[in-house]
Amino acid sequence: MYKRTWWIILPTVLTVLAFQTYWLVATYRDQRRTFYNQAKDALQYTYDQAFMESLVTVQMKQLHSSPKAIDSAIRDIMEENEISFSSTIIASDTMRGSTLKNARTTTMSREDLQPFLSSILSNMPGLRPDSQKVLKTYIKELAARGIGVGVELSYAKNTDTTGNHISIPLSISEPDNKLHARFSGVGNYLMKKMSGPVIISLILLLIVAGCIWVLWRIIMRQKALEAMRSDFISNITHELKTPVAILSTINESLLTYNGMDDKNKTERYLRLSKDELNKLQGHIEEILTLSKMENGIALAESNEVLLPEVLNMVQQRYIHLPGVYITTVMEVTETIVQTHRESLFTILNNLVDNSIKYADKPEKRIELRVKQQDTSYLFSVTDNGIGISKEHLPFIFDKFYRVPQGDLHNVKGYGLGLSYVKELVSRLGGSIKVSSTPGSGSLFTFKIPGA
Incomplete structure (x- = not known):
């Protein structure tokens, strides 16, 4: 029974541990993937904002140095919330001598226009934002999104995104020219984010461990009760056989060896028989009384x-x-x-x-x-x-x-x-x-x- 019990408990424990481990690893990977997606989106947003601010600064400098030098198109863009692009297609039919015009208008919001402009104009001299300025804004953006990690920014021409590292391209024409962000303390941040699942997992493990412990105690208790029951049967058999053997011997002595002719011996044997019968009756009454009390039968009046x-x-x-x-x-x-x-x-x-x-x-x-x-x-x-x-x-x-x-x-x-x-x-x-x-x-x- 002991080995059979272990064959039940061990697979149960291993299955629960395997499931909990798989769940925690999957949750960690999902949290890590979500973190890098949010960090990359925040980096792109921060860079676009910084680029547009840099663009405004450059144009304002040109305005002060030469009012005629400012690009009126860019100035108009900065002042509008939405920008519309119009295009006209002219088709001419020489056989019929007719002309067909098809006009198309596309509207783009200022938020959508920022990454578009930054990717096109980032290679222009003086428009690339300072990395330290971008870093300060980026840290604030991460904090606003509930992300608290250490970060370093740098401009470099490489595609290394291993480890705690993300990057975004700066220009459509030169995709290898990127802004890189390297993070520190990501593991601690992810563990804090996973504190809820970890606590739930620990609670489940404690519940399972508690159930197994209770089950083990019940099994051991049943095993002990079974052993005590066997001992009880052995002992009560011995207790009942002893008076029966004594009574049998007394009867045999009285009947076989002319014990009835000796009055003193007969009286002595009968008293011994009475004592053994009283003991036997006492054992039986004790067992019956205990059984009655367990069944709820009350004692007599006090x-x-x-x-x-x-x-x-x-x-x-x-x-x-x-x-x-x-x-x-x-x-x-x-x-x-x-x-x-x-x-x-x-x-x-x-x-x-x-x-x-x-x-x-x-x-x-x-x-x-x-x-x-x-x-x-x-x-x-x-x-x-x-x-x-x-x-x-x-x-x-x-x-x-x-x-x-x-x-x-x-x-x-x-x-x-x-x-x-x-x-x-x-x-x-x-x-x-x-x-x-x-x-x-x-x-x-x-x-x-x-x-």
């Missing part, structure tokens, strides 16, 4: 419970065991609490039973303590057992979970005791927590309302 009596019942149940020492401490002003008697006894009994099971010292010392906190009661069960490692503490109240101890049957149980305890505490309106140090013991604390 009643008045005498705390010293319940603590004494728990203490007396185990005090006859060798090496077991149970002490009770009560720090309460009111010894009667309104709760469910059987549930409180079961909680304390299961916690003490666990403490005894997981004790590795000859003297198993357990303390039952009760404190009163306003209208609530705080119970604690402290032992000097083997303790629980920190990594297992978050899971010990899970159903079927058992702290790994090597041999599953070294300690009897099937992983339902603490889960049952937590469910009962919750049904009583309380909460439970645990703290433990390996080698020093554990402390289980639960709080329930007193009324």
